[in-house]
Amino acid sequence: MEIGAPVGRHSYREQFVFFYRQEEMSVIDRYQYEEENKDVLAREPFIVQFRRRSARLVKKLVLIPVHTKPKDAEHELRALHNVVQDARRRWGTNSIMILGDFNADGRYLSSTKRTNIRMSSRPYFWLIDEDADTTTSDLNDHTYDRIVVFGKRMNDAVVPGSAKPFDFKRAYRLNYDTTRSVSDHYPVEVELRDN
Template sequence: MCGLVAPLLILLVGGTEAFRICAFNAHRLTLAKVTKDSVMDTLVQILARCDIMVLQEVVDSSQNTVPFLLQKLKRSDKTKILNFYQYNDTDDIFAREPFVAQFTLPSKVLPSVVLVPLHTTPKDVEKELNALYHVFLDVSQRWQNENVILLGDFNADCASLSKKRLNSLLLRTNAGFHWVIPDGEDTTVRASTNCTYDRIVMHGQGCQRLLKAAATFDFPKRFQLTEEEALRISDHYPVEVELSQATQGIPPQCLAILLLSLLQSQLD
């Protein structure tokens, strides 16, 4: 492991018609960065539109960045986190060991789902993504739940991973895994790059039955930012899935955002 992984579970109030799960590499998110008005206002809007957010590249030894964001996002504690653990990487394959969480959803079809975030290191993308399959096996057996969403900055394109190597991954060759952010979808902000680094991979019939849409969120276009302005926030777009929402004892306005902040000493 080349960095420290610090998981933070945070519940917030949302209000979307569908249940939206997102992953966002916020590119070296520090307290100094988020306290800039031009960054904070847009970042809060990006986070608030998601019901579950996996936030990556939070770099903060003081651990004040996320609490600061919470003040702006107005948290709520009405959704139950069922289980969580950090994967035991005995072979030291991952630069950042996945932090796994299971939580309730407001759905009769799918009452709970597991998130497995990962931010790979570019030099070991293939090795880490193949190891991610074994994380899936571990969590599905541990919690007897095959409704699993793997997501984050996989670095799964361009110079980091060729198309041939991508298609030979265990998460590609084994049945049941659906890469819902399609190959060729640009998840980068810079006009000079066109790479599908950020991914969401879904497994389980419950997930598939509820899936409404999957896409990147082009925040520069939505908020009318220039490339320079957008890059102050991140060089990645968030990626997201929308799930149909059928209430199951959880008020529709009490939606959760899960921030899994990955704090590391070595960044891409």
């Protein structure tokens, strides 16, 4: 397990945590991203570089977790390009995955506004379908949570059709109240090929 420092503004804080199987992956390095000039990101990412033990394709992988502030989603998503560039410079890799609660749908980010974000075009690939519901609410079907990979090689390593929300409500036959006590979002998942 790798745990980042508490991040957030004022008294509200969150921490990014990575759980991983040590027999499958090991941590190469990690760092807490810090913005240089402007305070655009409400929660600066805790970035981790992993080594995939059995993989031949994409042996090293950088994960950048995201949780944007809903009303600032557009500005924060624009700033994420700088985070990706920072990780690329630091570790000399293009094998990067950005994942988490982007708040990238509904009133927080229209499809028109999304096209103005640098990460909405190549070399970035958005893996979660636009019509996927990543919320546990019965009142909306927004796709707030996303997985985005950087570069063709990283996209080629993705098992086609594997990127999706994990509907734990259905999988574990939970009622609405129990589901909401766990989270108001479904986790998103993706599989990577080894070869």
